[in-house]
Amino acid sequence: MIEIDGVSKRYNGQGKLAVDNLSIKIEAGEICVFIGPSGCGKSTTLRMINRMIEPSNGTIKIDGEDITKSNPDKLRMRIGYVIQQIGLLPHKTVGENIAIVPRLYGWPKELIEKRVVELLDTIGLDAAVEKDKYPSQLSGGQMQRVGVARAMAVDPSIMLMDEPFGAVDPIARTRLQDEFLRLQKNMKKTICFVTHDIDEAIKMGDKIAIFNEGKLVQFDTPSNILTNPAGDFVKDFIGSDRLAKRLKLISAGEIAKRIDSLSGCEMMHAIEHTASIQETMSFMIEKDAEYVGVINKGKLSGMISFADIRSYMNKRAGV
Protein backbone atom coordinates (compact mmCIF):
# COMPACT_ATOMS: atom_id res chain seq x y z
CA MET A 1 0.00 0.00 0.00
CA ILE A 2 1.23 3.49 -0.84
CA GLU A 3 0.17 6.43 1.30
CA ILE A 4 0.82 9.92 0.05
CA ASP A 5 0.10 12.44 2.77
CA GLY A 6 0.00 16.21 2.28
CA VAL A 7 2.68 16.09 -0.39
CA SER A 8 3.57 19.22 -2.35
CA LYS A 9 6.31 19.95 -4.84
CA ARG A 10 7.55 23.36 -5.79
CA TYR A 11 10.35 23.71 -8.30
CA ASN A 12 12.95 26.46 -7.78
CA GLY A 13 11.86 29.77 -9.21
CA GLN A 14 8.34 28.59 -10.00
CA GLY A 15 5.37 30.36 -8.48
CA LYS A 16 2.88 27.56 -8.91
CA LEU A 17 3.10 24.24 -7.15
CA ALA A 18 3.73 21.28 -9.44
CA VAL A 19 1.91 19.10 -6.92
CA ASP A 20 -0.42 20.80 -4.45
CA ASN A 21 -1.08 19.22 -1.07
CA LEU A 22 -1.81 15.75 -2.40
CA SER A 23 -3.19 13.06 -0.15
CA ILE A 24 -4.06 9.72 -1.65
CA LYS A 25 -4.00 6.10 -0.61
CA ILE A 26 -3.21 3.44 -3.19
CA GLU A 27 -4.41 0.02 -2.13
CA ALA A 28 -2.20 -3.02 -2.46
CA GLY A 29 -2.88 -5.21 -5.47
CA GLU A 30 -4.65 -2.47 -7.44
CA ILE A 31 -3.82 -0.58 -10.58
CA CYS A 32 -4.21 3.12 -9.83
CA VAL A 33 -4.11 5.33 -12.91
CA PHE A 34 -2.89 8.93 -12.67
CA ILE A 35 -4.36 10.98 -15.46
CA GLY A 36 -4.69 14.62 -16.39
CA PRO A 37 -3.60 17.23 -18.90
CA SER A 38 0.05 18.12 -19.51
CA GLY A 39 1.70 19.66 -16.49
CA CYS A 40 -0.96 18.48 -14.06
CA GLY A 41 1.52 16.83 -11.73
CA LYS A 42 0.81 13.17 -12.49
CA SER A 43 4.35 12.27 -13.56
CA THR A 44 5.85 14.37 -10.78
CA THR A 45 3.74 12.49 -8.23
CA LEU A 46 4.78 9.15 -9.68
CA ARG A 47 8.44 10.04 -9.51
CA MET A 48 8.19 11.15 -5.90
CA ILE A 49 7.17 7.63 -4.94
CA ASN A 50 10.57 6.26 -5.92
CA ARG A 51 12.41 9.43 -4.90
CA MET A 52 13.52 10.37 -8.40
CA ILE A 53 12.05 13.69 -7.26
CA GLU A 54 11.95 14.71 -3.59
CA PRO A 55 8.77 16.31 -2.25
CA SER A 56 8.91 19.86 -0.87
CA ASN A 57 6.47 18.92 1.91
CA GLY A 58 4.56 15.93 3.17
CA THR A 59 5.35 12.27 3.56
CA ILE A 60 5.08 9.17 1.44
CA LYS A 61 4.83 5.79 3.11
CA ILE A 62 5.10 2.39 1.50
CA ASP A 63 3.57 -0.41 3.61
CA GLY A 64 3.68 1.90 6.59
CA GLU A 65 7.33 2.85 6.25
CA ASP A 66 8.41 6.40 5.36
CA ILE A 67 10.38 6.21 2.13
CA THR A 68 12.90 8.79 3.28
CA LYS A 69 14.13 6.19 5.77
CA SER A 70 15.53 4.05 2.95
CA ASN A 71 18.57 4.77 0.84
CA PRO A 72 17.12 5.98 -2.51
CA ASP A 73 19.03 3.44 -4.61
CA LYS A 74 17.93 0.54 -2.39
CA LEU A 75 14.34 1.83 -2.49
CA ARG A 76 14.36 1.91 -6.29
CA MET A 77 15.72 -1.62 -6.47
CA ARG A 78 12.52 -2.75 -4.75
CA ILE A 79 10.19 -0.85 -7.08
CA GLY A 80 9.68 -1.63 -10.75
CA TYR A 81 10.02 1.43 -13.00
CA VAL A 82 8.92 1.64 -16.63
CA ILE A 83 9.15 4.84 -18.65
CA GLN A 84 7.72 5.84 -22.00
CA GLN A 85 11.07 5.99 -23.80
CA ILE A 86 11.86 2.61 -22.26
CA GLY A 87 15.57 3.35 -21.81
CA LEU A 88 17.06 -0.07 -22.58
CA LEU A 89 20.84 -0.01 -22.26
CA PRO A 90 21.89 -0.04 -25.93
CA HIS A 91 25.27 -1.64 -25.26
CA LYS A 92 23.83 -4.63 -23.42
CA THR A 93 21.79 -7.55 -24.73
CA VAL A 94 18.14 -8.11 -23.92
CA GLY A 95 19.16 -10.73 -21.37
CA GLU A 96 21.72 -8.44 -19.76
CA ASN A 97 19.19 -5.63 -19.57
CA ILE A 98 16.67 -7.81 -17.78
CA ALA A 99 19.41 -9.04 -15.45
CA ILE A 100 20.31 -5.58 -14.17
CA VAL A 101 18.40 -5.53 -10.87
CA PRO A 102 19.04 -9.22 -10.08
CA ARG A 103 22.73 -8.47 -10.51
CA LEU A 104 22.45 -5.49 -8.15
CA TYR A 105 21.00 -7.92 -5.63
CA GLY A 106 23.83 -10.33 -6.23
CA TRP A 107 21.77 -13.25 -7.45
CA PRO A 108 23.78 -16.29 -8.58
CA LYS A 109 24.30 -16.60 -12.32
CA GLU A 110 22.15 -19.68 -12.83
CA LEU A 111 19.21 -18.10 -11.04
CA ILE A 112 19.51 -14.97 -13.18
CA GLU A 113 19.64 -17.09 -16.35
CA LYS A 114 16.53 -18.97 -15.31
CA ARG A 115 14.66 -15.81 -14.43
CA VAL A 116 15.55 -14.11 -17.73
CA VAL A 117 14.18 -17.04 -19.74
CA GLU A 118 11.09 -17.20 -17.52
CA LEU A 119 10.36 -13.49 -17.96
CA LEU A 120 10.88 -13.53 -21.72
CA ASP A 121 8.35 -16.36 -21.96
CA THR A 122 5.92 -14.48 -19.74
CA ILE A 123 5.99 -11.40 -21.93
CA GLY A 124 5.58 -13.45 -25.08
CA LEU A 125 9.09 -13.40 -26.56
CA ASP A 126 11.09 -16.45 -27.65
CA ALA A 127 13.90 -16.52 -25.08
CA ALA A 128 16.29 -18.55 -27.21
CA VAL A 129 16.04 -16.10 -30.09
CA GLU A 130 15.70 -12.74 -28.34
CA LYS A 131 17.89 -13.12 -25.27
CA ASP A 132 21.16 -12.27 -26.99
CA LYS A 133 19.85 -9.59 -29.30
CA TYR A 134 20.71 -5.95 -28.80
CA PRO A 135 17.96 -3.33 -28.39
CA SER A 136 18.73 -1.83 -31.79
CA GLN A 137 17.64 -5.12 -33.32
CA LEU A 138 14.18 -5.09 -31.70
CA SER A 139 10.90 -3.58 -32.84
CA GLY A 140 9.18 -0.91 -30.74
CA GLY A 141 6.69 -3.36 -29.31
CA GLN A 142 9.42 -5.83 -28.42
CA MET A 143 11.46 -3.13 -26.70
CA GLN A 144 8.45 -2.11 -24.65
CA ARG A 145 7.91 -5.70 -23.55
CA VAL A 146 11.55 -6.05 -22.55
CA GLY A 147 11.21 -2.82 -20.58
CA VAL A 148 8.30 -4.28 -18.64
CA ALA A 149 10.09 -7.61 -18.14
CA ARG A 150 13.14 -5.77 -16.85
CA ALA A 151 11.00 -3.94 -14.30
CA MET A 152 9.52 -7.22 -13.08
CA ALA A 153 12.86 -9.02 -12.82
CA VAL A 154 12.96 -9.31 -9.03
CA ASP A 155 9.16 -9.56 -8.79
CA PRO A 156 8.69 -6.25 -6.99
CA SER A 157 5.30 -5.82 -5.35
CA ILE A 158 5.08 -2.21 -6.56
CA MET A 159 5.51 -0.95 -10.11
CA LEU A 160 5.56 2.63 -11.34
CA MET A 161 4.74 3.01 -15.01
CA ASP A 162 4.90 6.35 -16.82
CA GLU A 163 3.04 6.09 -20.14
CA PRO A 164 4.64 2.67 -20.61
CA PHE A 165 2.76 1.83 -23.78
CA GLY A 166 2.88 5.32 -25.26
CA ALA A 167 5.67 4.82 -27.73
CA VAL A 168 4.03 2.16 -29.90
CA ASP A 169 1.26 2.05 -32.49
CA PRO A 170 -2.38 1.62 -31.33
CA ILE A 171 -2.60 -2.03 -32.30
CA ALA A 172 0.55 -2.96 -30.40
CA ARG A 173 -0.62 -0.81 -27.51
CA THR A 174 -3.92 -2.68 -27.22
CA ARG A 175 -2.09 -5.99 -27.21
CA LEU A 176 0.36 -4.79 -24.57
CA GLN A 177 -2.51 -3.52 -22.41
CA ASP A 178 -4.42 -6.81 -22.69
CA GLU A 179 -1.35 -8.88 -21.89
CA PHE A 180 -0.43 -6.72 -18.96
CA LEU A 181 -3.95 -6.99 -17.53
CA ARG A 182 -3.76 -10.75 -17.97
CA LEU A 183 -0.45 -10.86 -16.08
CA GLN A 184 -1.82 -8.63 -13.34
CA LYS A 185 -4.64 -11.09 -12.70
CA ASN A 186 -1.99 -13.49 -11.38
CA MET A 187 0.58 -11.02 -10.08
CA LYS A 188 -1.73 -8.69 -8.19
CA LYS A 189 0.99 -6.06 -7.96
CA THR A 190 0.38 -2.54 -6.66
CA ILE A 191 0.71 -0.43 -9.78
CA CYS A 192 0.74 3.32 -10.37
CA PHE A 193 0.17 3.97 -14.02
CA VAL A 194 0.44 7.41 -15.62
CA THR A 195 -1.37 8.10 -18.87
CA HIS A 196 -3.00 10.97 -20.67
CA ASP A 197 -5.42 8.67 -22.50
CA ILE A 198 -8.79 8.45 -20.76
CA ASP A 199 -9.71 5.25 -22.58
CA GLU A 200 -6.52 3.60 -21.40
CA ALA A 201 -7.28 4.80 -17.86
CA ILE A 202 -10.77 3.32 -17.94
CA LYS A 203 -9.50 0.06 -19.37
CA MET A 204 -6.48 -0.41 -17.11
CA GLY A 205 -7.47 1.21 -13.83
CA ASP A 206 -9.07 -0.30 -10.77
CA LYS A 207 -9.08 3.30 -9.58
CA ILE A 208 -8.43 6.52 -11.44
CA ALA A 209 -6.89 9.68 -9.95
CA ILE A 210 -7.62 12.75 -12.05
CA PHE A 211 -5.14 15.60 -11.65
CA ASN A 212 -5.39 19.20 -12.76
CA GLU A 213 -2.77 21.90 -12.14
CA GLY A 214 -1.15 19.94 -9.35
CA LYS A 215 -4.34 19.16 -7.49
CA LEU A 216 -6.23 15.88 -7.19
CA VAL A 217 -9.68 16.49 -8.64
CA GLN A 218 -11.31 13.09 -8.35
CA PHE A 219 -10.22 9.67 -7.13
CA ASP A 220 -12.62 6.79 -7.71
CA THR A 221 -13.38 3.71 -9.76
CA PRO A 222 -13.77 4.23 -13.52
CA SER A 223 -17.44 3.41 -13.28
CA ASN A 224 -18.15 5.95 -10.55
CA ILE A 225 -16.16 8.64 -12.32
CA LEU A 226 -18.18 8.08 -15.48
CA THR A 227 -21.52 8.16 -13.66
CA ASN A 228 -20.64 10.90 -11.20
CA PRO A 229 -17.95 13.18 -12.59
CA ALA A 230 -16.84 15.72 -9.98
CA GLY A 231 -17.45 18.94 -11.78
CA ASP A 232 -17.02 20.45 -15.22
CA PHE A 233 -13.30 19.82 -15.53
CA VAL A 234 -13.74 16.07 -15.14
CA LYS A 235 -16.75 16.05 -17.46
CA ASP A 236 -14.80 17.91 -20.14
CA PHE A 237 -11.75 15.79 -19.62
CA ILE A 238 -13.63 12.52 -20.04
CA GLY A 239 -15.34 13.85 -23.10
CA SER A 240 -18.89 14.17 -24.26
CA ASP A 241 -19.18 10.48 -25.01
CA ARG A 242 -19.04 9.76 -21.31
CA LEU A 243 -22.15 7.61 -21.30
CA ALA A 244 -20.94 5.72 -24.34
CA LYS A 245 -17.70 4.94 -22.50
CA ARG A 246 -19.75 3.35 -19.74
CA LEU A 247 -21.14 0.95 -22.27
CA LYS A 248 -17.74 -0.70 -22.38
CA LEU A 249 -17.66 -1.20 -18.65
CA ILE A 250 -21.00 -2.90 -18.13
CA SER A 251 -21.60 -6.47 -19.22
CA ALA A 252 -24.68 -7.97 -20.85
CA GLY A 253 -25.12 -10.29 -17.90
CA GLU A 254 -25.63 -7.34 -15.53
CA ILE A 255 -28.68 -6.03 -17.41
CA ALA A 256 -30.20 -9.21 -18.85
CA LYS A 257 -33.54 -10.32 -17.52
CA ARG A 258 -33.51 -13.92 -16.33
CA ILE A 259 -35.64 -16.41 -18.17
CA ASP A 260 -36.60 -19.82 -16.85
CA SER A 261 -38.28 -21.42 -19.80
CA LEU A 262 -36.81 -21.87 -23.23
CA SER A 263 -40.12 -21.83 -25.12
CA GLY A 264 -40.07 -19.71 -28.21
CA CYS A 265 -36.45 -18.74 -27.69
CA GLU A 266 -34.63 -21.44 -29.63
CA MET A 267 -34.22 -19.35 -32.75
CA MET A 268 -32.90 -16.26 -30.94
CA HIS A 269 -29.39 -14.85 -31.46
CA ALA A 270 -27.32 -15.01 -28.28
CA ILE A 271 -24.20 -13.48 -26.80
CA GLU A 272 -21.89 -14.33 -23.88
CA HIS A 273 -22.92 -12.77 -20.58
CA THR A 274 -19.42 -11.28 -20.22
CA ALA A 275 -19.73 -9.23 -23.41
CA SER A 276 -19.89 -5.47 -22.84
CA ILE A 277 -23.05 -3.56 -23.61
CA GLN A 278 -21.17 -1.85 -26.43
CA GLU A 279 -20.48 -5.24 -28.01
CA THR A 280 -24.04 -6.39 -27.29
CA MET A 281 -25.60 -3.39 -29.00
CA SER A 282 -23.29 -3.78 -32.02
CA PHE A 283 -24.33 -7.41 -32.17
CA MET A 284 -28.02 -6.57 -31.92
CA ILE A 285 -27.74 -3.96 -34.67
CA GLU A 286 -25.82 -6.36 -36.86
CA LYS A 287 -28.44 -9.08 -36.45
CA ASP A 288 -31.26 -6.56 -36.70
CA ALA A 289 -32.72 -7.92 -33.46
CA GLU A 290 -34.70 -6.10 -30.80
CA TYR A 291 -33.55 -8.56 -28.21
CA VAL A 292 -30.90 -11.24 -27.87
CA GLY A 293 -30.29 -14.09 -25.51
CA VAL A 294 -27.49 -14.16 -22.95
CA ILE A 295 -25.37 -17.27 -22.48
CA ASN A 296 -23.77 -18.35 -19.24
CA LYS A 297 -21.71 -21.52 -19.01
CA GLY A 298 -22.98 -22.71 -22.37
CA LYS A 299 -26.64 -22.36 -21.42
CA LEU A 300 -29.18 -19.68 -22.17
CA SER A 301 -29.59 -17.78 -18.91
CA GLY A 302 -31.37 -14.59 -19.84
CA MET A 303 -32.58 -12.10 -22.38
CA ILE A 304 -31.68 -8.50 -23.12
CA SER A 305 -33.45 -5.91 -25.24
CA PHE A 306 -32.70 -2.38 -26.40
CA ALA A 307 -35.40 -1.11 -24.04
CA ASP A 308 -33.74 -2.92 -21.12
CA ILE A 309 -30.42 -1.28 -21.94
CA ARG A 310 -32.01 2.13 -22.35
CA SER A 311 -33.83 2.11 -19.04
CA TYR A 312 -30.85 0.66 -17.12
CA MET A 313 -28.39 3.27 -18.44
CA ASN A 314 -30.87 6.04 -17.96
CA LYS A 315 -31.50 5.13 -14.32
CA ARG A 316 -27.75 5.16 -13.66
CA ALA A 317 -26.87 8.17 -15.78
CA GLY A 318 -25.23 11.04 -13.91
CA VAL A 319 -26.35 14.51 -14.77
Next chain:
Amino acid sequence: MELIAFIDKNMPMIFEYLGSTFILVVLATVLSLAIWVPVGIAISKNQKWEKTIVGTASVIFCIPSLAMFTILITIPALGISRKSALTALVLYAMMPLVKSVHQGIKGVNQSVIEAAKGMGMSARRILFEIELPLASPVIFSGFRVTVVMITGISTIATYIGERNLGRLISQGLQRQNMEMIITGSILISIIAIILDMLLELAGKKIVPKGLRIEKN
Protein backbone atom coordinates in the same frame (compact mmCIF):
# COMPACT_ATOMS: atom_id res chain seq x y z
CA MET B 1 69.95 7.64 -53.90
CA GLU B 2 71.38 10.20 -51.51
CA LEU B 3 68.46 9.82 -49.15
CA ILE B 4 69.04 6.13 -48.60
CA ALA B 5 72.75 6.69 -48.18
CA PHE B 6 72.01 9.30 -45.57
CA ILE B 7 69.67 7.04 -43.63
CA ASP B 8 72.11 4.17 -43.83
CA LYS B 9 74.96 6.30 -42.52
CA ASN B 10 72.96 7.78 -39.63
CA MET B 11 70.95 4.80 -38.34
CA PRO B 12 72.03 5.13 -34.70
CA MET B 13 71.15 8.79 -34.56
CA ILE B 14 67.81 8.20 -36.28
CA PHE B 15 66.99 5.44 -33.80
CA GLU B 16 67.91 7.68 -30.89
CA TYR B 17 65.59 10.35 -32.19
CA LEU B 18 62.82 7.81 -32.88
CA GLY B 19 63.06 6.49 -29.34
CA SER B 20 63.03 9.97 -27.90
CA THR B 21 59.95 10.87 -29.90
CA PHE B 22 58.14 7.76 -28.70
CA ILE B 23 58.99 8.32 -25.08
CA LEU B 24 57.86 11.91 -25.20
CA VAL B 25 54.62 11.04 -26.99
CA VAL B 26 53.78 8.17 -24.63
CA LEU B 27 54.58 10.16 -21.49
CA ALA B 28 52.59 13.16 -22.68
CA THR B 29 49.62 10.98 -23.69
CA VAL B 30 49.49 9.07 -20.41
CA LEU B 31 49.76 12.27 -18.35
CA SER B 32 47.10 13.99 -20.45
CA LEU B 33 44.66 11.11 -20.07
CA ALA B 34 45.27 10.91 -16.33
CA ILE B 35 44.63 14.63 -15.87
CA TRP B 36 42.02 15.60 -18.44
CA VAL B 37 39.64 12.61 -18.46
CA PRO B 38 38.69 13.12 -14.79
CA VAL B 39 38.34 16.86 -15.48
CA GLY B 40 36.05 16.12 -18.42
CA ILE B 41 33.94 13.82 -16.26
CA ALA B 42 33.82 16.44 -13.48
CA ILE B 43 32.52 19.23 -15.68
CA SER B 44 29.84 16.93 -17.10
CA LYS B 45 28.50 16.54 -13.60
CA ASN B 46 28.94 20.15 -12.49
CA GLN B 47 27.59 22.76 -14.85
CA LYS B 48 29.28 25.52 -12.85
CA TRP B 49 32.79 24.87 -14.10
CA GLU B 50 31.90 23.89 -17.63
CA LYS B 51 32.24 27.30 -19.27
CA THR B 52 35.43 28.25 -17.43
CA ILE B 53 37.26 25.02 -18.13
CA VAL B 54 36.25 24.66 -21.76
CA GLY B 55 37.01 28.35 -22.30
CA THR B 56 40.46 28.02 -20.75
CA ALA B 57 41.21 24.95 -22.87
CA SER B 58 40.24 26.77 -26.06
CA VAL B 59 42.44 29.77 -25.23
CA ILE B 60 45.44 27.56 -24.45
CA PHE B 61 44.91 25.72 -27.69
CA CYS B 62 45.24 28.92 -29.65
CA ILE B 63 48.72 29.71 -28.38
CA PRO B 64 51.26 29.01 -31.16
CA SER B 65 53.42 26.09 -30.11
CA LEU B 66 56.76 27.79 -30.50
CA ALA B 67 55.53 30.63 -28.31
CA MET B 68 54.21 28.16 -25.75
CA PHE B 69 57.51 26.34 -25.44
CA THR B 70 59.42 29.60 -25.21
CA ILE B 71 57.17 30.96 -22.48
CA LEU B 72 57.39 27.75 -20.47
CA ILE B 73 61.16 27.60 -20.40
CA THR B 74 61.24 30.99 -18.72
CA ILE B 75 59.38 29.50 -15.73
CA PRO B 76 62.02 28.64 -13.09
CA ALA B 77 60.41 25.35 -12.09
CA LEU B 78 60.52 24.11 -15.64
CA GLY B 79 63.45 25.55 -17.52
CA ILE B 80 64.96 24.04 -20.63
CA SER B 81 64.06 20.42 -19.92
CA ARG B 82 61.71 17.63 -20.74
CA LYS B 83 59.41 19.05 -18.08
CA SER B 84 58.65 22.05 -20.25
CA ALA B 85 58.05 19.87 -23.29
CA LEU B 86 55.67 17.64 -21.36
CA THR B 87 53.86 20.60 -19.82
CA ALA B 88 53.28 22.16 -23.22
CA LEU B 89 52.00 18.91 -24.74
CA VAL B 90 49.70 18.21 -21.82
CA LEU B 91 48.35 21.75 -22.01
CA TYR B 92 47.57 21.34 -25.69
CA ALA B 93 45.86 18.03 -25.01
CA MET B 94 43.42 19.75 -22.65
CA MET B 95 41.12 20.99 -25.38
CA PRO B 96 40.52 17.83 -27.41
CA LEU B 97 40.36 15.53 -24.37
CA VAL B 98 38.19 17.64 -22.07
CA LYS B 99 35.85 18.51 -24.92
CA SER B 100 35.44 14.96 -26.18
CA VAL B 101 34.90 13.50 -22.70
CA HIS B 102 32.39 16.22 -21.93
CA GLN B 103 30.56 15.89 -25.25
CA GLY B 104 30.63 12.12 -25.06
CA ILE B 105 29.02 11.99 -21.65
CA LYS B 106 26.52 14.75 -22.43
CA GLY B 107 25.56 12.91 -25.60
CA VAL B 108 24.41 9.79 -23.78
CA ASN B 109 20.66 9.25 -24.14
CA GLN B 110 19.11 10.67 -20.97
CA SER B 111 16.26 8.16 -20.87
CA VAL B 112 18.83 5.39 -20.49
CA ILE B 113 20.24 7.20 -17.46
CA GLU B 114 16.71 7.82 -16.12
CA ALA B 115 15.79 4.15 -16.45
CA ALA B 116 19.06 3.04 -14.83
CA LYS B 117 18.63 5.44 -11.92
CA GLY B 118 15.03 4.33 -11.49
CA MET B 119 16.14 0.71 -11.23
CA GLY B 120 18.43 1.54 -8.32
CA MET B 121 21.85 1.81 -9.97
CA SER B 122 24.14 4.10 -7.99
CA ALA B 123 25.66 7.20 -9.60
CA ARG B 124 29.07 5.50 -9.60
CA ARG B 125 27.78 2.42 -11.37
CA ILE B 126 25.95 4.55 -13.88
CA LEU B 127 29.16 6.46 -14.66
CA PHE B 128 31.34 3.39 -15.13
CA GLU B 129 28.86 0.89 -16.55
CA ILE B 130 26.74 3.18 -18.71
CA GLU B 131 27.98 6.71 -19.29
CA LEU B 132 31.65 6.01 -20.03
CA PRO B 133 30.99 2.95 -22.23
CA LEU B 134 28.32 4.80 -24.19
CA ALA B 135 30.54 7.88 -24.45
CA SER B 136 33.55 5.81 -25.47
CA PRO B 137 33.24 6.28 -29.26
CA VAL B 138 33.38 10.07 -28.88
CA ILE B 139 36.02 9.98 -26.15
CA PHE B 140 38.16 7.59 -28.14
CA SER B 141 38.07 9.70 -31.26
CA GLY B 142 39.17 12.69 -29.14
CA PHE B 143 41.98 10.52 -27.82
CA ARG B 144 43.10 9.65 -31.35
CA VAL B 145 43.20 13.30 -32.34
CA THR B 146 45.19 14.05 -29.19
CA VAL B 147 47.82 11.41 -29.93
CA VAL B 148 48.33 12.59 -33.49
CA MET B 149 48.53 16.20 -32.32
CA ILE B 150 51.05 15.38 -29.60
CA THR B 151 53.18 13.51 -32.12
CA GLY B 152 53.24 16.52 -34.40
CA ILE B 153 53.93 19.14 -31.75
CA SER B 154 56.60 17.01 -30.13
CA THR B 155 58.82 17.89 -33.07
CA ILE B 156 58.72 21.57 -32.05
CA ALA B 157 60.13 20.59 -28.66
CA THR B 158 63.43 20.19 -30.41
CA TYR B 159 63.84 23.96 -30.13
CA ILE B 160 63.97 23.66 -26.37
CA GLY B 161 66.48 20.90 -26.30
CA GLU B 162 64.61 17.66 -27.00
CA ARG B 163 66.64 15.32 -29.16
CA ASN B 164 63.87 13.83 -31.30
CA LEU B 165 62.91 13.58 -34.95
CA GLY B 166 62.15 17.29 -34.97
CA ARG B 167 65.86 17.81 -34.69
CA LEU B 168 66.36 16.34 -38.15
CA ILE B 169 64.03 18.96 -39.51
CA SER B 170 65.41 21.93 -37.55
CA GLN B 171 69.06 21.02 -38.17
CA GLY B 172 68.27 20.22 -41.77
CA LEU B 173 66.78 23.69 -42.21
CA GLN B 174 69.79 25.29 -40.55
CA ARG B 175 72.30 23.41 -42.67
CA GLN B 176 70.17 23.41 -45.78
CA ASN B 177 70.43 19.63 -45.85
CA MET B 178 67.50 18.22 -47.85
CA GLU B 179 68.11 14.60 -46.84
CA MET B 180 67.80 15.49 -43.16
CA ILE B 181 64.63 17.46 -43.70
CA ILE B 182 62.97 14.79 -45.81
CA THR B 183 64.00 11.96 -43.50
CA GLY B 184 62.69 13.78 -40.45
CA SER B 185 59.44 14.82 -42.10
CA ILE B 186 58.65 11.42 -43.58
CA LEU B 187 59.50 9.54 -40.42
CA ILE B 188 57.38 11.72 -38.15
CA SER B 189 54.48 11.55 -40.62
CA ILE B 190 54.72 7.77 -40.85
CA ILE B 191 54.71 7.50 -37.08
CA ALA B 192 51.65 9.71 -36.80
CA ILE B 193 49.83 7.69 -39.47
CA ILE B 194 50.76 4.34 -37.91
CA LEU B 195 49.68 5.50 -34.47
CA ASP B 196 46.37 6.70 -35.88
CA MET B 197 45.78 3.37 -37.66
CA LEU B 198 46.67 1.37 -34.55
CA LEU B 199 44.28 3.46 -32.50
CA GLU B 200 41.54 2.95 -35.06
CA LEU B 201 41.96 -0.81 -34.67
CA ALA B 202 42.05 -0.49 -30.89
CA GLY B 203 38.91 1.60 -31.04
CA LYS B 204 37.05 -1.21 -32.71
CA LYS B 205 37.94 -3.49 -29.81
CA ILE B 206 37.07 -1.01 -27.10
CA VAL B 207 33.77 0.40 -28.32
CA PRO B 208 30.97 -1.82 -26.94
CA LYS B 209 29.57 -4.32 -29.39
CA GLY B 210 25.99 -3.27 -28.89
CA LEU B 211 26.75 0.18 -30.26
CA ARG B 212 28.18 -1.17 -33.47
CA ILE B 213 25.37 -3.55 -34.38
CA GLU B 214 23.51 -2.45 -37.49
CA LYS B 215 19.78 -1.90 -37.15
CA ASN B 216 17.68 -4.65 -38.71
